[in-house]
Each structure stands twice: as C-alpha cells, then as structure tokens.
Amino acid sequence: MAEDRDMEVPPVTLSPEQQARLRRRNIAVAVALLAMVGLFFAMTLVRLGGNVATRAY
Amino acid sequence: MSDITATSPSAGPQRAGGSVPGYLPGYLDADIADYLALLKPRVMSLVVFTAAVGMLIAPAPVHPLTAFTALLCIAIGAGASGALNMWWDADIDAVMDRTAGRPIPRGVVSASSAAAFGGVLSAASVFVMAALVGYVPAALLAFTIIFYVVVYTMWLKRVTAQNIVIGGLAGALPPAIGWASVTGGLALEPLVLVAIIFVWTPPHFWALALVRNADYARAGIPMLPVVAGPDATRTHILLYALLLAPLGTAPVLLGFAGPVYAVAAVGLGVGFVACAVAVYRQRAGATANKATNKAAMRLFGFSILYLFALFACLLIERVAGIAPFAVWF
Numbered sequence: 001m002a003e004d005r006d007m008e009v010p011p012v013t014l015s016p017e018q019q020a021r022l023r024r025r026n027i028a029v030a031v032a033l034l035a036m037v038g039l040f041f042a043m044t045l046v047r048l049g050g051n052v053a054t055r056a057y
Numbered sequence: 058m059s060d061i062t063a064t065s066p067s068a069g070p071q072r073a074g075g076s077v078p079g080y081l082p083g084y085l086d087a088d089i090a091d092y093l094a095l096l097k098p099r100v101m102s103l104v105v106f107t108a109a110v111g112m113l114i115a116p117a118p119v120h121p122l123t124a125f126t127a128l129l130c131i132a133i134g135a136g137a138s139g140a141l142n143m144w145w146d147a148d149i150d151a152v153m154d155r156t157a158g159r160p161i162p163r164g165v166v167s168a169s170s171a172a173a174f175g176g177v178l179s180a181a182s183v184f185v186m187a188a189l190v191g192y193v194p195a196a197l198l199a200f201t202i203i204f205y206v207v208v209y210t211m212w213l214k215r216v217t218a219q220n221i222v223i224g225g226l227a228g229a230l231p232p233a234i235g236w237a238s239v240t241g242g243l244a245l246e247p248l249v250l251v252a253i254i255f256v257w258t259p260p261h262f263w264a265l266a267l268v269r270n271a272d273y274a275r276a277g278i279p280m281l282p283v284v285a286g287p288d289a290t291r292t293h294i295l296l297y298a299l300l301l302a303p304l305g306t307a308p309v310l311l312g313f314a315g316p317v318y319a320v321a322a323v324g325l326g327v328g329f330v331a332c333a334v335a336v337y338r339q340r341a342g343a344t345a346n347k348a349t350n351k352a353a354m355r356l357f358g359f360s361i362l363y364l365f366a367l368f369a370c371l372l373i374e375r376v377a378g379i380a381p382f383a384v385w386f
Contacts (some may be wrong), residue, residue: 014085021088028089036185043189044298046122 087170091160095143095171096136102327103146104135104231107254110368111235111247113375114313122352127190127238131231134182134198138205138227140175145210146304151274179206186238196239201230218284225258226251250368251292256304257364258298260333263290264357268350287349288307291337296355298333302326305367316381318370325363332356335383 014022108131134234143161150156161165179202187195209224217223229251236247266273266280266289273280282290297386305322308314314322337354339349365383374381 012085018085022085023093024089024262025087028092038183039129039185040189042122043126046120 086164087160087166089301092174094160095166095174096133097139098144100134100139100228101132101135104228105132106261106365107250107368108231108235108238110371111232111250112239113235114250114371115138115239117234117239123190124238127186127194127235130182130186130190130194130198131234134176134186134202136173137182138202140171140178140261141202141206142174142210145206146172146214147171149278153269154271155338165277182210190238191241193241193243194234197230197234201227201234205229214280218279218281220279221262222259225255225262229254229259239259245311246308249307249311249318253301253304253307254364254365256297256301257360259327260294260301261357261360261364263294264336264353264360266290267353268357288340291339295330295333295337298330305363308371309382312356313381314371315374315381316365317374317379319382321370325335325366327354328359329363332353332359 105128109124109128112127130331131134138139146156147161150159151162156162161168161171183195183199183202186198189294205224205227207219209227232250233243233247237243254273263281266282267290269281270282274283281293285293297343303326305326306319309319309322332352334356335352336349339352341349373379
C-alpha cells in the first residue's frame, strides 16, 4: 500500500496527434459550456419577456 | 527527459512494455467523434423526432426557443443514456460483431471516461430541463434515463427474455416528454403514441435478434431467440404485429389524427403484418439461412419506416394545417 502511495506517476509525453485530440476535446467542452451560458441567458429573456419593463422596484 | 512515449492509438500512453500507471488506457486517445459515437446518434435522432411530434400535437403554443431547449435536453439525455449503456455493457459489446467497433471495445475511450461523460450529461440534461422548461418534463426525462440505464441495462438485459419488452418503455416515452414540455402535464394523446412505440419495439428488435442470434448467444444475452428459439420468436413477432396494426390507428379513432395519418396507418399496418407473416412462415427452427435472414431484415427495415412514416404523417398534418378527425365531426 505504502509503495503504491509513494510511487510517482511519471510524466507523459504526448504524441502530436494526442495533443491535437486533447486540444479539440478541450475546445469542444469550452464551446458546450459557453453555449449553455448563452442558452440560459436567452431563455431568461424569453421567460421574463415584457415583464422586465413592468416589474415593481 | 522522460523515456515514455505515447504513440499507440489504442492503448493510451505507453512505456516500453506496458501502459503508464495512473493513466487510463485510451483516455488520451479519444477524439470528439469517439465521444459523439457514445451518444448513439441514430437512436438519438429517432428519439428527438418522436419527441418533436409529441410537442407539435400538444394543444398549446410554445416559444421556439423553449421547444429547442426541450428537444436539446431530450437529445442529450437520450445520448447520455447510450453512453452509460456502453459503459455498463462494454464486456458484451466486445464479443458481439455488431458492437465490437464501439469506442470502448476499440480502446479509444476508457469505460470510466464513458461513465463520467454519460453521468454528467444525464444530470445536465435533467437540470437544464427543470430550470428552463419545466419540472414535469424534467421528471419524465430523469425517469426515462434511470429506467433505461438501471432497469433495462443493469438489470433486465442480462436476466430475462422480456428485456426489450419492458425496457422498451424508455424508448417509448419521448413523445410524452415532448407533450409535457409544452403543456406541463400528460394526457391520453401522448400516451397513445407511447403505447404505439412500446408495442413496436419488441418485433423491431426481435427481427434483428433473429439474424444476430449467434452474436447474442455468444455474449450470453437472453434474447428471445436465444432462450425460446427462433420459431417461438417468429410467433411473438406476429402477435405483436397483429396488436400494433390496430393500435397504430388509435390516433384516428381518438380524433387527434387526420386523413393522411389514417391512410398511412392502415397501409403501413397491413405492410407490417405482411412482413411479420413472411417472417412467421420461415419455420426453420434454429437454422438461419439466407431466406430467414432476408425476411427478418425486411421486417427490421420496414419497422423503422413504419414508425418514422407514422409520426411523419402527424407532423405533416400539423405543419400543413390538416385538421384531425375530431374537428370534422
């Protein structure tokens, strides 16, 4: 157990193809998260609609 | 300078003689397309289509962005279920010809990556549906995902020949989710559509299972042809076809479908029964041959056309403004 814990995970050298794939996956995750933010913003506008202008302060 | 190179496309980062401890095989090799394949895009497209029809027949207006959001959640929820299914069934997929090319058996995506991917997308789809569309469709979506992953994949699939009969409920529910996204509740109309898909599912999959019998037997999956034999399966297919054909006309009898759908439902129902009779007449026992496979694959292909065309007719009638029969009388 102790040996397992102490064992260092050696650094990995990615091949150019693996680096490209990793980059594409990261970009896809970023685009998906941004799209979700945009969707929440747009749906908030849709749900509030004209009520934004008539809300009480 | 590390002595580790990572060049294998299938086994992840490699040290001379083995994979690197601490790194999952395949984790660094997956591309976007491999993750998309986990979502079972073809199944997803049919789910989205039937859900869209459920939305369109609902008697209430819906903002296009709300409809888009609901369909997106349904698509992602369905895809996430597929990813979780591939994670759990990776051992089965690896020994079946039909599924051996999926990302996990190929080693390009690790099983735990697929589980995390499916789990996150499942939770996200239900959360977004609840936050932006409604609690009832979100609850139905959550039920569908849990039913497919836990009840069908983890439990029924490996223990009973009725696996796809009961498990088919998960694939049948999208029209109800679509309807609930618009109305916030349920009614008889979407439940009739659910019933049609529910009864359609067993003959659709059993037709494929007849052809892939050896595949399922090798994987140890108790599909009906494996457990009860091909002839008993052919009888079951015919019985379900005889049930499906009249059930397909129920939207007409209940007044929410019009003449286009009526003609299609009768014609396609007759065609479905004819294909099922052709399969039934191939009483070849366990001996699969060209003729038995041809009849089964014809039924399999026709069943896809049947469901697509039936729902397309409802869609066309709504888009073209053709009134359902309830308005005529």
